[in-house]
Amino acid sequence: MLPFDLIEYQKRLYKTKSQMEKKGIEVLLVTDPANMNYLTGYDAWSFYVHQMVAVIIDEPQPIWLGRFQDANGAKLKTWLYEENIIAYPDYYVHSDSYHPMDFMARILTEIGQGNRRIGIEMDHYYFSAKAFEQLRLGLPNAEFISADLLVNGVRLIKSDKEIEYMERAARLAEQAMYHGIETIRAGVRECEVAAKIYYYMIAGTEEFGGDYPAIVPLLPSGKNTGIPHLTWTDRKLDEGDSIVIELAGCYHRYHAPLARTVSIGAPPPALEELGPIVTEGVNRVLDAAKPGVTCGELEEVWRKIIRKYGIEKEARLGYSVGLGYPPDWGEHTASIRRHDKTVLQPNMTFHLIPALWFDHYGLEISETFKVSESGSETLTQFSRELIVKHPFMIPHQDGEIS
């Protein structure tokens, strides 16, 4: 049932505890769903209520604390003993009289952890200002220490099994991109392109199925291609439009993102000029990526290339990627940007997305790559260029979905 063997979870826990020791943390309260999954295997859409995994430095197993109706899911999806799964009743949910963190604090006190040095994920999704306030009220004898990105740091270098899952995600990304682009022509609505992408992302291959990505397919089109985070509408695509597609395949919550830009008919000259520049930039950054190089140095490679063509843009080119839940597949640790001192090591994985956005147009060509023993390897294989489609071309086989 578990996507990784018990040894792998033990290794993750061991590394996490080492980091806790370094920071003087005795109890780590993990509220980030990706980190909860990483340490225990827990996987369900239950992060819309408060929940956590507590890692106690001198206990062999973490404790899962969550909502009563999710406890059976924790029993099914984690390697924890049942006695380490503790649930609060439903009257704590979205109530103005009860807060789940009061329950968590009481349990932590009852099991003798109330007066310890407690690490919390201060700036992670789903750990609200109120959650912290209630924990402080409920644990007046604890000392709180920020444990931001502690587990995320452990996640930075992937195991071979994690890479294998990301490679499967890459197959799904390619397939979704292929069919998304196939659908694009004048007269087709953006929502139909998104629907087709979703179908292939999730239906999977004959060997394995797809999971939901942490970010929906992003699909700005026409003059909105300079606005990267717009989702699709039901606008009909026109001849002359360009469309930026950013998507990810996802397998067992591991992501392989991929972005491409498509033009319906001949692209406007400004965009046509940008295409080869971005391709060259991506190629050179991938050539430069190898163990020992820093993320900051990769950004320099890119900056020099675009400067050669008269472009100056300060932005993040990419970030560490892997396990994730909505709203983000990025790991929030290493960024490929100026001054980032992260040194590349084998089995780190990045989404390299050196986009160029202007007021009324933009171009994205991205790759997910892993650092190998001597260089880098992209996980996705997809024509690395601005893609031009005949405006009214009808695909050869245009079946209908039954």
Next chain:
Amino acid sequence: MLPFDLIEYQKRLYKTKSQMEKKGIEVLLVTDPANMNYLTGYDAWSFYVHQMVAVIIDEPQPIWLGRFQDANGAKLKTWLYEENIIAYPDYYVHSDSYHPMDFMARILTEIGQGNRRIGIEMDHYYFSAKAFEQLRLGLPNAEFISADLLVNGVRLIKSDKEIEYMERAARLAEQAMYHGIETIRAGVRECEVAAKIYYYMIAGTEEFGGDYPAIVPLLPSGKNTGIPHLTWTDRKLDEGDSIVIELAGCYHRYHAPLARTVSIGAPPPALEELGPIVTEGVNRVLDAAKPGVTCGELEEVWRKIIRKYGIEKEARLGYSVGLGYPPDWGEHTASIRRHDKTVLQPNMTFHLIPALWFDHYGLEISETFKVSESGSETLTQFSRELIVKHPFMIPHQDGEIS
């Protein structure tokens, strides 16, 4: 471009300011993406970085504060003047040296709001413990007041236009449910059912397209039907399995959720017995729902019916629903549960989901309804019963997706 006319946004802002006055709030910092959208129209997948809308009691327009690369989206998607859209540079994003809330605090100080009574959404998604800490550091002369659910309370009663959007969402929910159930048979993988649901949810109808729902389709099957928040896997469905499908159609971020339970072949006796009980319960609650009745009273109707059949279950039967972003389409205000004193009023909308979950099986039959002038009306129209499919039935037209 805007989904609602300017008058409607003005009304929302007016009601919000009235609530602010009641609570003595001079500046409301709205960080919940649904509330940001409700007040300004802003809609983009940018909530994975810190952003907010600041409503100042004595200023005619709110201010959008967010990331530089999202500012053009705010110009496009909101009714705000460009001068009220203020963006922070990219080096604030996922950085250990800079925090976006430092920027927000500086701007608020510069525009003379630094020493006011500031309302914050303490227990909403995307307002982290750290975000509050940085705001407090950056605004030492402000007084902070919890504004939890302030805007959500304003959202409780829908306008006719909002109901119209939810009705469109209901068409998408029906269509996705229809095709999802059509796909179900022995030998089909769960992921294929999910893929088909997604396709129809998003491709939309000939008249309008679908948006992404705030929660992915939930699809526990077999002995996991008692665990409501599991997402699909690539397990093949078997004869004798039951499958719980909970999904929502979504239009302009407005949701119409719908849940049904399907059995492949004859259902086990325990499940077969539950079907009519849940149907009866849903029917009676819908009959009882009308202006003047409280949410707590609706729960009583349900409790009496299941008690008649010897079942005692304490849980929430439903909640106010409408506008939403991941991870939830619920509004977190009124709940259909014991002791909830919310009085039903026309154009309130609820997802009524009185599920019965046991250790190894469960049943969900849900309806999204609006309170009308004299009773209630469901938005979705879908056979309200445990649905039994012939285990190996092949649908009449089984095309392939090209």
